[in-house]
Amino acid sequence: MADITVRNLRFRFDEELDFDVPDETLGMMLPTLGLSMTMPYLEPYLIRTMKVAIPKIASPQLVEDTKRFSQQEGHHFRNHATFNNRIRSAFEPDTEAALRGIEADLEADYQRFTKEKPLRWNLAYAEGFEAMTCASALAMAEQGAFDGDMPGGEIWPWHMAEEIEHRTVAFDVFDHLVGSYFYRIWFGTRAQIHYLSYIKRFAQCMARGLGREIPRGGSELTRSAGRRYLRTFSPWYDPAKIELPQGVEQLLERYSQMAGPGPGAAEGSA
Ligand SMILES: [Fe+2]
Ligand SMILES: [Fe+2]
Structure with a gap:
């Protein structure tokens, strides 16, 4: 059983984005903003997948976890959609239009996957995404990157902490309904x-709009995320067994306090 709290938070994104940063910072910033741009398409696709999966799940506890997973993802993508308006508006109209074009391509892909792909394929996509994101989120927590000042502010520690919190759900649903190690990996x-x-397309589009280039080379954060990502290929990989880095529980508690006891109880800000 996962212990998942649905936090109804809405962040504000009043600050202008500042791209006047060193190349190394830009190399982290643009893929991160690209990640935000995917969320209003990726996360609804995950929710649609789980909606199809839920009636087939025999365990009432896993059904409950899956519903909470979807509710968390729902709050994530709504906040990212607001933030993405801020991101697009930081660029000239031609870049803004190009970003919208990439968004349309991504949405078309995900709608096609929902319509045409079998459930096991969509569940493998969900787990592939969740395993990769969880590896990055754990690396961020471990490296103290949650304390950084990435544009978007609190949306990142909140979202990444909740990705860690619901890390077992897509894995467990895949395991329950499909269960093939090779299918999961392939x-x-x-x-x-x-x-x-798509992250690359978004980041390169933004870089072109800024007249900059994304530098090559990884940071300690990307190396740590890479090491954690490689562990997801193990036949014995089980996100339930991951030891959480220090500070994750405190972050989740902080956002629980911010959200308050019921839906719409409080608004966060960033
Ligand atoms: Fe999410
Ligand atoms: Fe997630």
């Missing part, structure tokens, strides 16, 4: 390649 990896190709 189609999960294809899913990650598909997803990352």
Whole structure:
């Protein structure tokens, strides 16, 4: 059983984005903003997948976890949609239009996957995405990157902490309804390649709009995320067994306090 709290938070994004940063910072910033741009399409696709899966799940506890997973993802993508308006508006109209074009391509892909792909394929996509995101979120927590000042502010520690919190759900649903290690690895990896190709498109589009280039080379954060990501390929990988880095529980508690006891109880800000 996962312990998942649905926090109804809405953040504000009043600050202008500042791209006047060193190349190394830009190299982290643009893919991160690209990640935000995917969320209003990726997360509804995950929710649609789980909606199809839920009636087939025999365990009432896993059904409950899956519903909470979807509710968390729902709050995530709504906040990202607001933030993305801020991101697009930081660029000239031609770049803004190009970003919208990439968004349309991504939405068309995900709608097609929902309509045409079998449930096990969509579940492998969900777990491939969740395993990769959880690896990055854990690396961020471990490296203290949650304390950074990435544009968007609190949306990142909140979202990443909740990704860690619901890390077992897509894995457990896949395991329960499909259960094939090789299918998880083969189609999960294809899913990650598909997803990352869009991060790259968004980041390169923004870089072109700024007249800058994204520098090559990794940071300690990307190396740590890479090490954690490689562990997801193990046949014994089980997100329930991951030891959480210090500070994750406190962050989740902080956002629980911010959200208050019921829906719409409080608004966060960033
Ligand atoms: Fe999410
Ligand atoms: Fe997630």
